[in-house]
Amino acid sequence: HWIARGLGRAxxxxxxxxxxxxxxxxxxxxxxxxGVVVTGSVSMVSAREEWSxxxxxxxxxxxxxxxxxxxxLCYGHQLIAHALGxxxxxxxxxxxxxxxxxxxxxxxxxxxxxxxxxxRGHTSHLEAVLEPPRGSVVLARTxxxxxxxxxxxxxxxxxxxxxxxxxxxxxxxxxxx
Numbered sequence: 370h371w372i373a374r375g376l377g378r379a380x381x382x383x384x385x386x387x388x389x390x391x392x393x394x395x396x397x398x399x400x401x402x403x404g405v406v407v408t409g410s411v412s413m414v415s416a417r418e419e420w421s422x423x424x425x426x427x428x429x430x431x432x433x434x435x436x437x438x439x440x441x442l443c444y445g446h447q448l449i450a451h452a453l454g455x456x457x458x459x460x461x462x463x464x465x466x467x468x469x470x471x472x473x474x475x476x477x478x479x480x481x482x483x484x485x486x487x488x489r490g491h492t493s494h495l496e497a498v499l500e501p502p503r504g505s506v507v508l509a510r511t512x513x514x515x516x517x518x519x520x521x522x523x524x525x526x527x528x529x530x531x532x533x534x535x536x537x538x539x540x541x542x543x544x545x546x
Contacts, residue, residue, distance in 0.1 A: 371533040371534070371538065372406055372408065372442070372532075372533040373385065386402070390420045390421075390423065390424050391410070391412065391418075391420050391421075393420075396423070396424065396427045399427075399430065399431050399434065399436070399437060400436075402437055403437070404437060404438045404439070404440075405428075405431060405437055405438070405439045405440070406439075406440050406441075406442065406445070407424070407428065407439070407440070407441040407442065407444070407445025407446075407448055407449065408442055408443075408444065408445055408533075409442055409443035409444045409445065409493075409494075409531060410443075410444035410445075412444065413495070413496050414444065414447040414448050414451050414457040414496060415457055415458050415459070415496060421448065424448060424452075425448055425449075425451055425452035426452065428448060428449055428452040429452040429453060431525075432449065432452070432453060432521055432522045432525045435522055435523055435524065435525075437524070438524040438525065439521070439522075439524070439525040439526070440482075440525075440526050440527070440528070441526070441527035441528070442527075442528055442531055442532065442533065443492075443493070443494055443528075443529060443530070443531055444494075445527065446498065446518075446519070446527030446528055446529050447496055447497070447498055447527075447529075449519075449521055449525065449527050450498040450501060450502055450505070450516075450519065450521070450527065453502035453503075453504075453505070453521055454502045454503060455498055455499075455500055455501050455502035455505070456498070456499045456500035457496055457497070457498055457499060458496060458497075458499050459495060459496055459497075460494065460495060460496060460497040460499075460513065460514065461499075462512075462513040462514070463495075463513070464493075464494070464495050464546075465492045465493075465494055465497075465511065465513040465514055465529070466492060466493045466494075466542070466543060466546065467491075467492065467539070467543065468489050468490070468491050468492075468536070468539060469489070469490055469492055469511045469512065469513075469530070470487050470488075470489065470490075470511065470512070471487065471488050471489070471490040471509050471510075471511055471517055471518070471530055472487050472509055472510050472511070472517075473485050473486055473487070473488065473508055473509045473518065474507075474508075474509065474510065482526055483508055483509065483518060483526075490511070490517070490528070490530030490531070490532075491530060491531045491534035491535075491536075491538070491539040492511070492514075492529060492530045492531065493531065493534075493539070493542045493543075493546070494529060497514050497516065497529060498514075498516040498519065498527075498529070499516075501516050501519055502521065504521075504522075505519045505520060505521050506519065506520040507519055508520055508526075509528075511529070511530075514529050516529070517529045517530060518530075
């Protein structure tokens, strides 16, 4: 619900299939999906858990095939980068948490999701994409993260920030931390 609302979409029941891979759910056959959103997680990509590595291999195949649009959010952003050969690990600038300025510096005709300029984004992460994968395009940065948004392929993107968060959700994350 948060993701659909955060992306400005009203979805009918049954429009979304959720695969809780960390709980053992199978990933859908790529030809069965119209698009993929990979969410955040309390897990760390650098832990290389079995379910995460399996998901990374699945994502690498989807991006290589280029038939399905993909959006990675936070952990999902990092997982796509890892899947495509980038380096993910603890952010050397520390935890980034709160509502921050996201500087979209690269006008990119292939990225209809983002407009150049400074936009506010909600963040909560310890790890980051340290080295983007070869062929990716850096679309945005923050004061603590030089790779806050990337385009991985023609129709595959990742954001370190959370478009699905609103101010109330972020406030609760801050309080919990």
